Amino acid sequence: MTLADLGYNIGFEDYRKEQNLSSFGVGRVISEHKERYVVKTTEKEYEAEIIGNLRFSAHNRSDFPAVGDWVSISEYDDNKALIHSVFPRETIIERQAVGKQSEKQIIATNIDYAFIVQAVDRDFNINRIERYLTICYTSNVVPIIILNKIDLIDDTELTELVSKVQERIKQVPVITISNETLNGIEKLKENIKKGKTYCLLGSSGVGKSTLLNNLSGKQLMKTNTISVSTNKGRHITSHRELLVLENGGILIDNPGMREVGIADSTEGLETTFEAITDLSRGCKFKDCTHTSEIDCAVLAAVDRGEIKKSFYDNYLKIEREKEHFESSVAERRKKDKDFGKMIKYFKNTKKSNKY
Secondary structure, three states, X not given: OOOHHHOOOHHHHHHHHHOOOOOOEEEEEEEXXXXXXXXXXXXXXXXXXXXXXXXXXXXXXXXXXXXOXXXXXXXXXXXXXXXXXXXXXXXXXEEEOOOOOOOEEEEEEOOOEEEEEEEOOOOOOHHHHHHHHHHHHHOOOEEEEEEEOHHHOOHHHHHHHHHHHHHHOOOOOEEEOOOOOOOOHHHHHHOOOOOOXXXXXXOOOOOHHHHHXXXXXXXXXXXXXXXXXOOOEOOOOOOOEEEEOOOOOEEEEOOOOOOOOOXXXXXXXXXXXXXXXXXXXXXOOOOOOOOOOOOOHHHHHHHHOOOOHHHHHHHHXXXXXXXXXXXXXXXXXXXXXXXXHHHHHHHHHHHHHHO
């Protein structure tokens, strides 16, 4: 195995040289759990922790290593290593941190493609797919939609479901599979390229871990059934993990996400809802919110039935979440700035009184 097989490229190597890190080893974070990491190199896997300087210089949680990161390391014991630095990330898939209005949570880094997995039998939801698409487009990650558990519906229902998705979501591949019958698994494997990194996104119980097992041909991840009482997935994957498949693809499994909070994602929102973005150029007002303004091209299209009401409503909901997140960040920055001014004033006053 080479570093390229793990997704390493010339950009990472250039950074390594520029920062004089050639004396350190280089590896990729394949697992993270409570600030303990597993780093994979071409020779072995290390249990790793970050050095004190890296910990104390971190401004927020995103400065710590995440699954998918490339890091410089030094071995200090058999199969143990210290992480000295985190290489710049080419892409970052992130969402709003659960319960924290102005903070983001990294899902995975240095991702090329995202498999958005949805089960067709229970809480199938196109609105949720559009949320994942917004996150992917914001991160410059290529999305691929996977509809799983097709063995639980008939061909007519499946055709209608695929048509419904393709009617609302343009130019995104849709692959249908069954983890039970393995129908569509080979087609999915054909879409996985050697040296490219793929991230599995989806709610609990949609079959992500079983899919990973099927793609690898091994029982790598624990799986479980849907809860009978709630008809919702049970959390089996408790942390993120990166695996190299036999065909050379690199796959990251994630815990199921019951909440897909939107952060600062203007570009992603515009791409996901491109039809609304295009129509908005015909609005009378440049700052049109597409809610109540006169001569709004978007509202007119909704009234004519050219834009589905459900598509429009989901756009407004995600837009409101984005604005709320951005205002929360701005408020937090103002509080930090005001606090900094107060500390500076206190120090200056104390210094003046000294004399």
